[in-house]
Amino acid sequence: MIRTVATQPFDDQKPGTSGLRKKVPHFQQPNYAENFIQAILDGAKLEPGSSLVIGGDGRFFNASVIRTAIRMAAANGVAKLIVGRGGLLSTPAASNLIRKRKAAGGIVLSASHNPGGPDGDFGIKYNIANGGPAPEGVTEAIFRRTREIREYKILEEDAPDLSIVGTTMLGETEVEIVDPVADYASLMEELFDFAKIRAAIEKGLTLRFDAMHAVTGPYAHEILERRLGAPVGTVLNGTPSEDFGGGHPDPNVVWAAPLVDLMMGPTAPDFGAASDGDGDRNMILGRGIVVTPSDSLAVLAANAHLAPGYARGIAGIARSMPTSGAADRVAHKRGIGLYETPTGWKFFGNLLDAGKVTICGEESAGTGSDHVREKDGLWAVLLWLNILAERGQSVSEIVREHWAEFGRNYYQRHDYEEVDKAAAEELMDNLRDRLASMAGQRFGTLVVSEADDFSYKDPVDGSVSTGQGVRIVFSGGSRIVFRLSGTGTVGATLRVYIERFEPEPARHDLSVEEALRELTETADVIGEIRKRTGRDQPDVRT
Numbered sequence: 001m002i003r004t005v006a007t008q009p010f011d012d013q014k015p016g017t018s019g020l021r022k023k024v025p026h027f028q029q030p031n032y033a034e035n036f037i038q039a040i041l042d043g044a045k046l047e048p049g050s051s052l053v054i055g056g057d058g059r060f061f062n063a064s065v066i067r068t069a070i071r072m073a074a075a076n077g078v079a080k081l082i083v084g085r086g087g088l089l090s091t092p093a094a095s096n097l098i099r100k101r102k103a104a105g106g107i108v109l110s111a112s113h114n115p116g117g118p119d120g121d122f123g124i125k126y127n128i129a130n131g132g133p134a135p136e137g138v139t140e141a142i143f144r145r146t147r148e149i150r151e152y153k154i155l156e157e158d159a160p161d162l163s164i165v166g167t168t169m170l171g172e173t174e175v176e177i178v179d180p181v182a183d184y185a186s187l188m189e190e191l192f193d194f195a196k197i198r199a200a201i202e203k204g205l206t207l208r209f210d211a212m213h214a215v216t217g218p219y220a221h222e223i224l225e226r227r228l229g230a231p232v233g234t235v236l237n238g239t240p241s242e243d244f245g246g247g248h249p250d251p252n253v254v255w256a257a258p259l260v261d262l263m264m265g266p267t268a269p270d271f272g273a274a275s276d277g278d279g280d281r282n283m284i285l286g287r288g289i290v291v292t293p294s295d296s297l298a299v300l301a302a303n304a305h306l307a308p309g310y311a312r313g314i315a316g317i318a319r320s321m322p323t324s325g326a327a328d329r330v331a332h333k334r335g336i337g338l339y340e341t342p343t344g345w346k347f348f349g350n351l352l353d354a355g356k357v358t359i360c361g362e363e364s365a366g367t368g369s370d371h372v373r374e375k376d377g378l379w380a381v382l383l384w385l386n387i388l389a390e391r392g393q394s395v396s397e398i399v400r401e402h403w404a405e406f407g408r409n410y411y412q413r414h415d416y417e418e419v420d421k422a423a424a425e426e427l428m429d430n431l432r433d434r435l436a437s438m439a440g441q442r443f444g445t446l447v448v449s450e451a452d453d454f455s456y457k458d459p460v461d462g463s464v465s466t467g468q469g470v471r472i473v474f475s476g477g478s479r480i481v482f483r484l485s486g487t488g489t490v491g492a493t494l495r496v497y498i499e500r501f502e503p504e505p506a507r508h509d510l511s512v513e514e515a516l517r518e519l520t521e522t523a524d525v526i527g528e529i530r531k532r533t534g535r536d537q538p539d540v541r542t
């Protein structure tokens with residue numbers, strides 16, 4: 001029986017960089033999640049007979065909203081639902097299932113790397129038929145529906161038992177519960193030389209993978225420990241928990257500090273990695289080295305041909321604008337295309353679909369390829385392992401050789417979190433107002449060569465996205481980028497991205513702080529960060 005429930009629009013359901021993210025209590029308001037799910041189902045304009053994939057990262061409230069989403073999709077006439085067992089699907093596994101099953105799209109419940117639990121964050125995003133995040137045209141349509149919604153539809157019957165793999169009917173809708181890991185693990189076996197990685201592990205290559213109590217635990221146990229033969233205990237924090245063990249499932253030096261300490265210490269294994277809440281981000285480490293996401297993208301792009309899935313070479317590379325230019329140097333030297341997009345994986349979809357690029361990456365710990373349409377944490381881990389197995393060198397040797405060949409882009413991102421929203425917006429407006437007069441200005445030894453507010457015209461569909469971040473470039477190529485995050489849930493997060501290119505190998509051993517000191521000071525002068533935010537220091541440096 002379909003029940004039609006009267007509701008009122010909420011005025012704060014505009015999707016951000018990656019779907020709608022709010023605090024759990026905010027999502028728990030009556031009809032809040034239902035309104036957004038109905039807006040997705042309306043905005044997605046599904047054809048009759050369509051299938052949808054549904055899954056999430058297992059955070060607090062996931063189990064309840066999954067069941068609601070199933071009942072609402074059934075009430076709205078979706079013919080078939082493919083749901084991860086226990087309501088779990090990593091974001092890349094969801095992307096893979098959408099593509100493999102030719103579904104019309106997917107509803108993924110995740111707030112990614114944001115903390116979970118009853119006072120933590122929750123999120124809902126929609127992915128389209130190519131498996132990728134909905135592009136702006138679709139998120140705008142969803143947002144418009146949230147502003148005019150007056151009712152939603154939900155089935156009276158409860159959703160089936162999600163713990164049992166198999167197919168049942170819910171009203172007119174077929175609901176198939178699938179093993180969340182199997183298809184994804186098979187895809188990884190197609191792309192990478194598992195025999196070679198397994199042999200390297202047998203010969204003594206040691207590794208640790210920190211799943212951060214999040215969704216990748218079951219994937220990593222299956223792939224790293226079972227299929228690749230790494231010893232039990234290789235996967236740390238491998239059981240998903242609703243509050244991620246009380247931590248932030250954010251793979252960076254702050255939130256994955258125990259792994260970083262291990263990798264910097266005397267008992268470090270050869271290779272370390274971590275992934276985030278929904279399994280799309282990654283952090284890569286070697287003994288004594290943390291590889292920045294921007295460097296990791298460049299190294300993976302330069303070496304991808306060593307893995308069977310990319311043996312024919314890569315068509316091109318895409319990176320988000322704030323990501324360092326390290327990958328550009330690889331593209332230039334190899335004579336392949338380099339595309340600079342706004343922040344957000346959704347901007348890579350068209351480039352991947354059109355075959356213009358094979359590998360994409362972002363400074364925010366995301367790397368991926370055309371195998372799915374999301375960034376993919378374990379994919380990055382496996383490509384690194386494949387490269388290590390082929391080259392027989394350490395992570396540190398590979399990175400240093402890379403810098404010697406292509407130059408080093410010193411890079412750091414400074415995050416000022418929970419800043420007063422109005423103050424952060426004024427800071428950005430003030431910067432924008434001064435852009436036109438900035439070229440030629442001198443700050444210490446730095447002279448501004450160009451300054452703009454990044455805008456992007458999609459080369460495939462011609463759509464234009466403006467206001468994507470203020471770039472200040474200095475002669476010599478160093479740059480500072482200012483941008484407000486689109487994924488925070490409290491106040492505003494100011495991100496300041498600082499980069500300096502150093503071609504000379506003799507100068508590749510500076511500490512990042514030392515290499516970027518003058519630029520960091522200049523960022524405060526130009527952005528008036530202290531004055532406008534009242535902050536002396538960023539909360540997080542990655």
Ligand code: G16
Pocket residue numbers: 017018111112113280281320343344345346362364366484485486487488495
């Ligand atoms: C999302 C997007 C990424 C983006 C990141 C940070 O990642 O998918 O493309 O780079 O947010 O965005 P912002 O700088 O606006 O906070 P995730 O892993 O949070 O879904």
